[in-house]
Amino acid sequence: MATGDDALTYLAARITAEPSEHGAQFVGARRYRAVLISRSRWTQQTTWRWSGQEDGFAVVVLPDGVAARLRVSATDGATTSPFLLHDGIDELVRWNGPGSCTMVWLPRRALTDLAGTDIELPRVLSEGLLARGLRALLGTLSASAPPEAGTVSAYLLERLLIEHVWGLVLESAGMPRTAYRRGSLYERAHALIRLNAADAHYGVASLVHDMAISERHLQRLFAEHGATPRGALRRARVDVASSMLGNPDYDVLSLDQIARSAGFADGGSMRSAFLREGMPTPRRSRAARRNPGEPATVQVAPDHGAVIERPGG
Incomplete structure (x- = not known):
């Protein structure tokens, strides 16, 4: 696994071994955008102190084998299952x-964004299918060359790791797949x-399948808020793109690669979605960022959602 000095400096400050015990060390770290994967090993009994700084991180710790047993808060007993540390x-x-052990560091807000609200995170995680899958994924990543920064692979691996951890948290908390947040069906x-x-x-x-309701019920649910499920899906993909x-x-x-990464079939369907949402085309959006002084104006016509873009497109 590649070693990043800046990452290791941060990790060493975040988790510290007690001075009286030795042999614990970070051996490597790899970054996938906002997600960091690190490896640690130790040669004898050791104790880690996790300082609950308000820095917004959640960390899944996955012990490797029976030798890596842990004791959480001295009262929870020893376990070889994954466990979760976080700020606060x-x-x-x-x-x-x-x-x-292997550790997956990710912004805690990534979990709360998926939940739609602040959630109570479980401490000890389930050693089930998702945990085994996460271990296998991390093993594959550590044996492979890391993707270059800014590539679609780096973006997709970041999303995959965050959503895999989120699934593990849900499974461990005993939450059904559809219970992504407390609140109304519309919020879910x-x-x-x-x-x-x-x-x-x-x-x-x-969406109907995951919500376990009829399509008519779903359509009525969105209609009460002046929206449609199809429109909400389009808007979410536009936000990603x-x-x-x-x-x-x-x-x-x-643009085609970005379109596919955001859930669109191709660049043309992404362009149409941007215009339907009253936004400049993707090409002009990118150009406006590169050249802030360049105008990009879009007008949405009232008839049947037709779109007219000015200037150019």
């Missing part, structure tokens, strides 16, 4: 013998749309 808590982790629908927007195959039928277009790291990607 102070924790003492006692490893019972020599071993190693929007949470599911945000979660699946980049999947081009996710449509109204998929707009975020990528606004980030210079993705200037190496073509």
